[in-house]
Amino acid sequence: MASEMTYRRHETQQPEAQSLHRKPIKPIRYMLREQRLIFVLVGIAIATLGFTLFSPSSSSPKPIPYYSDPISGSEMRSSSLAQRKSSIGYITGGIGSVGGKIPLGLKRKGLRVVVTGGAGFVGSHLVDRLIARGDNVIVVDNFFTGSKDNVMHHFGNPNFELIRHDVVEPILLEVDQIYHLACPASPVHYKFNPVKTIKTNVVGTLNMLGLAKRVGARFLLTSTSEVYGDPLQHPQVETYWGNVNPIGVRSCYDEGKRTAETLAMDYHRGANVEVRIARIFNTYGPRMCIDDGRVVSNFVAQALRKEPLTVYGDGKQTRSFQFVSDLVEGLMRLMEGEHVGPFNLGNPGEFTMLELAKVVQETIDPNAKIEFRPNTEDDPHKRKPDITKAKELLGWEPKVALRQGLPLMVKDFRQRVFGDQKQQEKTTTSSSTE
Secondary structure, X not given: OHHHHHHHHHHHHHHHXXXXXXXXXXXXXXXXXXXXXXXXXXXXXXXXXXXXXXXXHHOOOOOOOEOEOOOOOOOOOOOOHHHHHHHOOEOOOOOOOOOOOOEOOOOOOOOEEEEEOOOOHHHHHHHHHHHHOOOEEEEEEOOOOOOHHHOXXXXXXXXXXXXXXXXXXXXXXXXXXXXXXXXXXXXXXXXOOHHHHHHHHHHHHHHHHHHHHHHOOEEEEEEEHHHHEOOOOOOEOOOOOOEOOOOOOOHHHHHHHHHHHHHHHHHHHHHOOOEXXXXXXXXXXXXXXXXXOOHHHHHHHHHHOOOOEEEEOOOOOEEEOEEHHHHHHHHHHHHHOOOOOOEEEOOOOEEEHHHHHHHHHHHOOOOOOEEEEOOOOOOOOOOOEOOHHHHHHHOOOOOOOHHHHHHHHHHHHHHHXXXXXXXXXXXXXXXXXX
16 A cells, blocks of 8 residues: 555656756747747847948048147148148057047047156156146156256146156156156266266166066157267268267266167167157256256356356357257157157257357347356367258257247246345345344
8 A cells, every 4th residue: 555655646746847857948949939030030120220320430421520639739830731741640548659539529538657857947848748738747856956846836736746766776657658858968967976977877768768668658768969979960960970079078978878879779679669769959948957057047147147158168169059848849749759769859040159148148138248268178069950850750840939938038047046136135134133
């Protein structure tokens, strides 16, 4: 009896077990059942029709307007179509990219940019332009020749950061572009510690190139016209190798910059680092160091202080002077362009030292006297850039003439010279009354 009940119980549970283990339905049979295939085909047809009607390619063929890069579009005045095409750039959005176009209405993505020597004369003006276009800027400076006063107006800006650091020591940052300006540029400063100067040019450049390699940043080196030394070719083109004294008092700067260019090109060829090289000729403007020994700042400061204008040698040495805004424009175009360089960035307008002294007299004090002194060692006799390459490939040339830019520099110097004197008078008065 028990065995019979067990058998019957097994029979009653068997259909239930079979229902739990049904055979899977094949996909094709599932699609054919209850006309599901028809619904799928209808859905595909509707989706195809929707994409066809609303795709961008079927819209109006009118070209989408683009913003031109503020570096070139706002100040472009070239008349020829070739120059116009070469000078118009498009705002970039990616790391190291320069060809991406951003339509109207879309905000440009700011880049993370480090400027070594960014608290200096040229560096601070470059920082102003980068901040104005919406980039996040990190200034790295050891304040040997730079000053916090030059970048103080950016304090509190979330897009600005200032780091006291010497580029001779490595630094780790995450950036898209590196403008490497760090190095004293005036004879008074770089002769003060020549070993430190050449270490800055060589070791400092090596460190920043290493950073560019690690993070994939584009690297711009500010070299100098001093790489041509006392040139035997006039004017100087980028293919000229120069005439430099390797053991002279200026060689810490001259040869240091030549080695920096070598390092940049070796990193470019050997490690695929995107580099740009600018050879800067004499530059002047607001925020120059007042007593840095350079001829324009010397003449302006001496004229304001009612001192004789000191001309070294016979005064027939020639120089070319560009205003700082023109230089910054050239540096930014070079960084955003596709050409490595080197590029001469300078004003081909040539002045003798006596002619410059007379322009300063006309601007500040017609009664200022001129005093001649013995010439300094290794002082170049002629210096004039050939900027044909920059015109053709960058669409760049200087716009500000000496007689236009000099009054702007004089205004800045006058505020600082007489402001410092007033501050000294107040300090002397307060100390004498105590």
